Amino acid sequence: MKYLGLAVLLLLSMASDAKPIHSDNRLLPDEPLVNAQARLYDFTAVAQIQPLVAQLKQGQTVSESQWQALYALPAYQLIFTISSHRPEQLTRRYQVAFNPNERSAFEALAESEQFEVLHLRQAFDDLSWLPQYQHWLVEQDALARSKAHALALLPSFDANAYEVRFMFALFGQNAHAAEIGVVMDAYIGYLSDQQAPFELAGHELHHFFYGIIHPVAPLDMSNPFERVLYHVQKEGVANLIDKHNFSDADSPFAESLKQQFAKQMSLAPDHLALLDRLLTAALDEPQQADFMTFQQALPFWGHTLGWYICQTIAKAGESEALITTLNQPHQLFSLYNQVVEQHQLTQPRFSQAVLNYYELLSQQ
Numbered sequence: 001m002k003y004l005g006l007a008v009l010l011l012l013s014m015a016s017d018a019k020p021i022h023s024d025n026r027l028l029p030d031e032p033l034v035n036a037q038a039r040l041y042d043f044t045a046v047a048q049i050q051p052l053v054a055q056l057k058q059g060q061t062v063s064e065s066q067w068q069a070l071y072a073l074p075a076y077q078l079i080f081t082i083s084s085h086r087p088e089q090l091t092r093r094y095q096v097a098f099n100p101n102e103r104s105a106f107e108a109l110a111e112s113e114q115f116e117v118l119h120l121r122q123a124f125d126d127l128s129w130l131p132q133y134q135h136w137l138v139e140q141d142a143l144a145r146s147k148a149h150a151l152a153l154l155p156s157f158d159a160n161a162y163e164v165r166f167m168f169a170l171f172g173q174n175a176h177a178a179e180i181g182v183v184m185d186a187y188i189g190y191l192s193d194q195q196a197p198f199e200l201a202g203h204e205l206h207h208f209f210y211g212i213i214h215p216v217a218p219l220d221m222s223n224p225f226e227r228v229l230y231h232v233q234k235e236g237v238a239n240l241i242d243k244h245n246f247s248d249a250d251s252p253f254a255e256s257l258k259q260q261f262a263k264q265m266s267l268a269p270d271h272l273a274l275l276d277r278l279l280t281a282a283l284d285e286p287q288q289a290d291f292m293t294f295q296q297a298l299p300f301w302g303h304t305l306g307w308y309i310c311q312t313i314a315k316a317g318e319s320e321a322l323i324t325t326l327n328q329p330h331q332l333f334s335l336y337n338q339v340v341e342q343h344q345l346t347q348p349r350f351s352q353a354v355l356n357y358y359e360l361l362s363q364q
Contacts, residue, residue, distance in 0.1 A: 018145070018197035021129075021136045021190065037138045045075035045169035046130065046186050049094075053124055056098035067091055075167040078183040082176040090171055097121050115254035116172035123170055123187035133190040137166075142198060149202025149241045150209055153319075155327055157213050164208065166201065173253055177204035179211025191252030192242075199242035206238040210326065218329050224291035225279065226329075226361060231298060233332050236306025237322065240314060243307055264299040268308035271297045273348040275305065280351050309336050316343050330362035 097120040168186040175184035192200040219226040247262045275297035282289040313322045316339045325332045333350045
């Protein structure tokens with residue numbers, strides 16, 4: 001059996017051994033264990049937002065200095081550094097979510113933002129889940145088990161040489177990671193770990209280690225061709241960890257988001273064909289290429305097309321070769337074509353001109 005098959009069997013076994021977060025008869029770990037491991041899970045930002053939410057619920061104004069103090073915390077600094085979130089955006093989200101004087105603004109929000117607001121309201125409606133989740137993370141050694149998911153889909157390296165901590169906040173249905181750290185919404189983490197323990201965190205840790213093992217980026221993000229490859233590969237490989245559960249009925253993400261993701265997955269073959277046409281057309285004047293043109297074929301920033309490509313390779317038993325492309329990213333599309341051809345799959349392929357250009361880029 002190929003490497004990924006063994007890894008998946010191991011990780012499925014690990015997940016099945018996880019105790020439920022709501023456990024009436026769970027044994028409390030010894031106090032030294034709590035002290036040793038609790039530092040791996042930083043809930044400072046979750047604690048600091050609670051008095052501000054209490055103020056908002058009373059219709060009181062939270063001062064600018066209070067917001068600034070909150071957003072200066074490491075968890076929020078990670079959010080603002082890694083993602084496109086801005087302080088003013090989160091401030092408005094909290095105001096609409098909790099200030100009764102702002103409730104009328106809810107209907108004017110985009111649907112995606114409405115779900116973020118509802119997520120926050122649900123999280124704060126009854127915070128009894130929070131201490132249970134904090135304890136569960138320590139009891140289950142969640143960081144180590146999430147780490148195993150990530151390492152199963154990475155080239156071999158000394159992961160123990162790098163300190164890893166989970167930073168938690170309450171900001172919406174999301175998690176973000178790069179080589180500088182991992183930050184997760186605590187409530188989506190709690191809900192996800194009820195459905196599929198350690199998988200969402202494993203996905204984010206894969207992003208963290210992806211950056212760690214590449215101190216010199218193998219892809220030039222200023223080059224639109226290489227930026228396409230970056231999004232497709234990074235998200236596609238990490239999605240092998242957790243996206244198989246994403247559209248399930250018990251998935252905690254917004255129903256419309258799950259439906260849209262499933263729709264875009266069904267369109268992935270069309271998007272691959274479109275991407276190939278766009279890349280081919282840009283080869284006439286590659287210096288004039290525009291990433292935003294290519295992004296027409298990359299809904300969800302490459303999540304769906306990337307998962308489609310990487311699933312195709314993994315299901316064909318070529319997982320070791322897929323992992324190798326993390327150090328040789330320009331070979332990903334060629335590997336995909338090889339799998340499609342060797343297994344006589346009825347899927348679109350990349351043109352030879354596109355493959356040749358990526359080979360040329362790999363030599364620069």
